[in-house]
Amino acid sequence: MNRSSGRRTRLETRLNALQTPLFLIDATRVILFFNQGCERIIEWPAEEILGQTCDYAVDTDPEECESVCNLLCPPPEVFEGTRSEVPRYLLTRSGKTIPCVIRYTPLLDDQNRTRLVLGTIDPIDEPHKLRSATASQQLHAELAALRLSLRNRFRFSTVIARNPAMQRVLRQLELASHTREPVHFQGEVGTGKEHLARALHFESEQRRKIFVPLNCKKLPPRELKQTVKKVFEKDLDESMPLEPGVLFLDEVNYLSRDIQEIILENFQTKSQAQTVRLMTACSTPLNELFEQEQLLPEFFFLISTLQIQVPALRERREDLDLLAQHFLENENRYQQKQVSGFAPGVLSLFHDYFWPANLDELAQVIQSAFQSTPETLITRDSLPLRLLTGMDARSLGPALPPLIKPLEQTLQEVEKDQIQQALEQTKHNRTDAARLLGLTRAKLYRRIEALGIPLDPDA
Structure with a gap:
């Protein structure tokens, strides 16, 4: 056996047996080494971690190997040769959150290129800010802490919610996840209403069924009607082999009355257990649509059972x-x-x-x-x-408002300007100027005198 090969094997064995959590990542972000110390703290066996590629992104699913690997990923600047000491929140396989510091050391080749990154994990008692961490690294840690906290409190880790109004939205989503009643999301365009509807669906007992989103404004009425019928009849094509669990209707203000009647008929003739859950969204308040008779009364009362107001950014x-x-x-x-x-x-x-x-x-x-x-x-x-x-x-800033002057002053300025233009155009021939202005020669003289218009002495 090659002596150097034997030494490498013995060194790897010693490093692997260390209780200090050590791991190695190559320049393509593939995890090459994951010792027993890492296994002990993260509760994942090395054989499931080794060979996985990690991305610099926060994940919060303790059952997914990808989540664990991403939480180990070094900041991109480490691959440029910068040592970093980064605050992190690791997620164990059992779902526990471990605050820690990960120290990343780039290992360079003879051309000063990073070939490997050595990571060591140091658990700490309480989360804290490191002076050596950059602002972006601190923000990355804050995002992880918030998502893990929201997962523990509300089970909705993909919804970013530090804002009080969004915290209220999460509480409403948590209540809605225990029912199959229709839910309406109210908010401006682009506020994430469909994302919230999907998050609610995947945290409900219907999560194994498919989520069917339809935009009432973009789809042609005939196609929209046919699709709604198929969803409630559970007669979708082969591309959707699973049973539909949620019908999400965005821009519900564009929903025709005949489709509203189809939906109402479905809810009136089937039990709750047999009915696809209805979720709707709109930027116009439902009360306004009802007053404008865009919604049938029965349909309005059906979809307004639980309304969630989504705040603007x-x-x-x-x-x-x-x-x-x-x-x-x-x-x-x-x-x-x-x-x-x-x-x-x-x-x-x-x-x-x-x-x-x-x-x-x-x-x-x-x-x-x-x-x-x-x-x-x-x-x-x-x-x-x-x-x-x-x-x-x-x-x-906004355009400045026009300057308002006394009306008589404005009229005099306009009159003076018109008379001067007429005189210039006629080379100060007052008879011709009076004719252009629709005045008598005598009246033109009186206005010239009243307005103080200088006359050409040679005219």
């Missing part, structure tokens, strides 16, 4: 930084390029912006910036032009 400023980090880490998933956070000043720009399209717009801005940035941080230069243009437009 500008009303949840406490969530904005975490939402931006959440969308950014979603972009990291399954990508070779990884971006850790935002350069100084970028999040401040986000707070100054109005976000008229809400979460949809924020997600699109992050996606565009992720694709544009060549760095490990999103900078102002990588932000899309439409955001910067919108910021500049807001900084200009």
